[in-house]
Amino acid sequence: MAETRDTVVRDSPAGGRGPRLTRKADELFRGLWASLFYSQRTMGKAVLLCSSDRREGASTVACSLAAVGSEPAGVARIALVDCNFRTPRLHEMLGVREAPGVADAVLNGTAPEEAIQRLSASLDVYAAGKVAGRTLDVLRSDNLRPFLENLCSAYDHVLIDTPAVNQFPDAQVLAGIVTDVVLVAHTERTPREAVAQARKRIEAAGAKVLGLVLNHRRYPIPRFLYRRV
Numbered sequence: 001m002a003e004t005r006d007t008v009v010r011d012s013p014a015g016g017r018g019p020r021l022t023r024k025a026d027e028l029f030r031g032l033w034a035s036l037f038y039s040q041r042t043m044g045k046a047v048l049l050c051s052s053d054r055r056e057g058a059s060t061v062a063c064s065l066a067a068v069g070s071e072p073a074g075v076a077r078i079a080l081v082d083c084n085f086r087t088p089r090l091h092e093m094l095g096v097r098e099a100p101g102v103a104d105a106v107l108n109g110t111a112p113e114e115a116i117q118r119l120s121a122s123l124d125v126y127a128a129g130k131v132a133g134r135t136l137d138v139l140r141s142d143n144l145r146p147f148l149e150n151l152c153s154a155y156d157h158v159l160i161d162t163p164a165v166n167q168f169p170d171a172q173v174l175a176g177i178v179t180d181v182v183l184v185a186h187t188e189r190t191p192r193e194a195v196a197q198a199r200k201r202i203e204a205a206g207a208k209v210l211g212l213v214l215n216h217r218r219y220p221i222p223r224f225l226y227r228r229v
C-alpha cells in the first residue's frame with residue numbers, strides 16, 4: 001500500500017507536462033515505482049492504473065509514476081497509455097494532442113508509430129485518440145491485445161490509465177489482457193466496500209491487484225506524530 005498526500009500533487013497549467021510534484025510527492029512516487037518494478041511483484045511489463053470511482057486520482061497517479069520512472073532520462077523506456085476512452089484526460093494533463101492515439105491504431109488502421117508523442121528521451125505518451133463514442137468497439141477489437149503486447153515488447157514499462165472499475169466494464173476488459181493492476185482510492189471519500197468491489201471485479205477478470213494507492217492523504221498533524229497515534 002502506498003500513500004500520496006493531498007495538495008502535494010496538482011495539475012500543471014494548461015499545456016503543461018503533467019502534475020507538478022513537490023519534493024515529498026516525488027519521494028512517495030519513487031517509493032511506489034520501486035515497490036512496483038524493483039521487487040519482482042509485477043508479472044509483466046504493463047500495469048493498469050484503476051480507481052473504483054471517478055476522480056479518485058488514477059490519471060494523476062499514472063502521470064506521476066511515469067514522471068518519476070522516466071528520470072533520469074534515457075535509462076528506462078516508458079509508455080504512458082490512455083485507455084480511458086470515455087473521458088480521456090492524459091492529453092490535457094500532459095499538454096499533448098488527443099489524436100491520433102490508441103483508438104485510431106486499434107480501429108482505423110493508423111500506424112501505431114503515428115500515435116507516439118515523445119515527452120522525453122524516456123517517456124512516450126499514447127493519447128486515447130479519436131473515439132467518437134466507439135469505446136466498446138475499441139475494447140472488443142481483436143487489435144487491442146496485439147497493440148498492447150507490441151508496446152510491452154518495445155518498452156521497459158507500460159503504464160495504462162483506465163476508467164473507474166465500478167462504473168464501467170472497461171477496466172475489467174483491459175484486466176483480461178494486462179494482469180497487473182494498481183488500485184487508486186481517495187482516502188477520505190472512497191468507501192472500503194467500493195475498493196473491495198473493485199478488487200473483486202479485477203480478480204474476476206483474471207488479474208491481480210498489486211496494491212492500493214491511498215491518494216489525497218492528509219496529514220493535519222506532523223507525520224511522525226501521526227504514525228504514533
Ligand SMILES: Nc1ncnc2c1ncn2[C@@H]1O[C@H](COP(=O)(O)OP(=O)(O)O)[C@@H](O)[C@H]1O
Pocket residue numbers: 004005006007008009010011051053054055056057058059060061089215216217
Ligand atoms: N494527490 C493529489 N493531490 C491533489 N490533487 C489531486 C491528487 N490526485 C488527484 N488530484 C486531483 O483530483 C482530480 C481527479 O484526479 P484524476 O487523476 O483525474 O482522477 P481519476 O483519473 O481517478 O478520475 C484532478 O483535478 C486532480 O488534479
Ligand SMILES: [Mg+2]
Pocket residue numbers: 058059060084089161162163
Ligand atoms: Mg482518469
